[in-house]
Amino acid sequence: MLICNISYSMFLPDKTCPAGWSMFSHSCYLLSGRSGSWHSARKNCIDQGADLVVIDSPEEQNFIASFTEKRTWIGLNDIEQEGTWKWVDGSPLTLQYWASGQPDNHHLREDCAHIRDPGTSWNDERCDDSYQWVCEKVL
Secondary structure, three states, rough: OOOOOOOOOOOOOOOOOOOEEEOOOEEEEEOOOEEEEEHHHHHHHHHHOOOEEOOHHHHHHHHHHHHHOOOEEEEOOOOOOOOOOEEEEOOEEOOOOOOOOOOOOHHOOOOOEEEEEOOOOOOEEOOOOOOOEEEEEEE
């Protein structure tokens, strides 16, 4: 009888983050070192095998807020239909951290969401405004 002793870890995918990224739960996060529009931010994340962050738990919101000190794009928008907020992964908005009176679609042109400074609440803003962003790479 032949007995094989194969390490279980050989079949597990690598669960580490690239250099410069931070791990939280089952994802890696990168705060951009520059600013840009929501669309250019998303393209930058996609080019790195990630996407703009999808915040789907209070713990993740707190984690993101812990290192964002400026206005920061997140992966939430109502571009397709005004008032119907969706995440970049297609999931609907469930948890909400809007600042008081937000979203307000000021001047009927605010379709993208960002974390407000000091980093704990959200605001809707024109997608072509220039902010830093957070990419999320799900492991």
